[in-house]
Amino acid sequence: MQVLSIKGFYRDLLPDVDLDQYFGDNNTSDIGHFNVFDIAEMWRNSPSKPKMPYNRRTYYKISLVNGRNKVEYADKVIDVEDYALIFATPKVPYRYYPVNSDQKGYFCVFTGEFLSKSKTGTLIDELPIFNPASDFVYHLDRELYDRVDDIFKKMQQELLSDYIYKYDLLRTYLLELVHFGQKLQPVGPSILPHNASSRISSLFIELLERQFPIESTSQRVRIRSANEFAASLNIHVNHLNKVLKEVTGKTTSDIIKSRLAQEAKILLRQTQWNISEIAFSLGFEEIAHFSNFFKTLTSYSPSAFRNGIKS
Incomplete structure (x- = not known):
């Protein structure tokens, strides 16, 4: 890209x-x-x-x-x-x-x-x-x-x-x-900068988005778990989950998975990278783990999604 x-x-x-x-x-x-x-x-x-x-x-x-x-x-x-x-x-x-x-x-x-x-x-x-x-x-x-x-x-x-x-x-x-x-x-009032919870939420989103877009096969998502994000923000993972649930209605893991799936769709649609390269870039060690993850979130296998875009 x-x-x-x-x-x-x-x-x-x-x-x-x-x-x-x-x-x-x-x-x-x-x-x-x-x-x-x-x-x-x-x-x-x-x-x-x-x-x-x-x-x-x-x-x-x-x-x-x-x-x-x-x-x-x-x-x-x-x-x-x-x-x-x-x-x-x-x-x-x-x-x-x-x-x-x-x-x-x-x-x-x-x-x-x-x-x-x-x-x-x-x-x-x-x-x-x-x-x-x-x-x-x-x-x-x-x-x-x-x-x-x-x-x-x-x-x-x-x-x-x-x-x-x-x-x-x-x-x-x-x-x-x-x-x-x-x-x-x-x-909405829930994301005003004066709200402490919204500030933590904004910092989390900024840290998540900083890893995207994926622009080469050598680039890799490094922070993928709720615990890793909490550690980077210097707060307890339970507090991060509570804040994100309060502000967005979603858990930390749900937001991370959704963003990874979104990037996977972009890469499948817009690049010619093979699926193992996409899986590696998104932080998956095994292509099978990536395929299971993608199918769970989208109801399609990566190859079926890519073929559907082309058809």
Whole structure:
């Protein structure tokens, strides 16, 4: 699975364009980058765009789409029939591609450093909308679509201005867009940062997600048991179980198994690795143990699941 940088994104999107106009000679480390694109204009210039590969990216992307599209992320496939808002994070590999050629909307790309420069002190990885467990695609009605469309148009207009503080204003528009998305799925009181249980839960999820995505056959999940996670968090396993049950309604083992099964589905769907390589990467010493685990959680053997995807 590839890891696509912001400059790699531009090389794929605009292969004949000099990237100095976007980065300049002194910007070689992708620091603080932001840009907005008009989807309809891109289609006029390149009507036969290929499918984007399923991979992980080093940048963030927010897309407002108007058209029929298919989105693949984690172990999910989502069909978009008309209007949607898509929040893509470096933590979750994905791809989305059009089903028809009648495409409108906008998308913006930015690096984490761009938003970290905000005077509000916002830390992007603390925003619920970019949590790996958050929703990825939000379906919109026409009224909501028009409201988001206005935000993107303000971004596009400001990018062309010569206002000396335009990037501060663009960060404000970006945060407006982020908060608009978060309000589509309000954060419940059980995961507010002031709640001690939710903080332990967040640290557990962060520790779990840090091991993913699996991007090569030499990479391996190292922490797999409830006891190992509790030890890493310096708390008793019974307390970890109690906290996770309180916050998520699930046990520690259930969450770990679910995440391993999710990654197994991704690898079976998106790679050509053999099943023993996938089993090893997910921390299973024996392929039979992995096969039994996968069938228990999905009702399919790994090979049956892979063959079902291809058929």
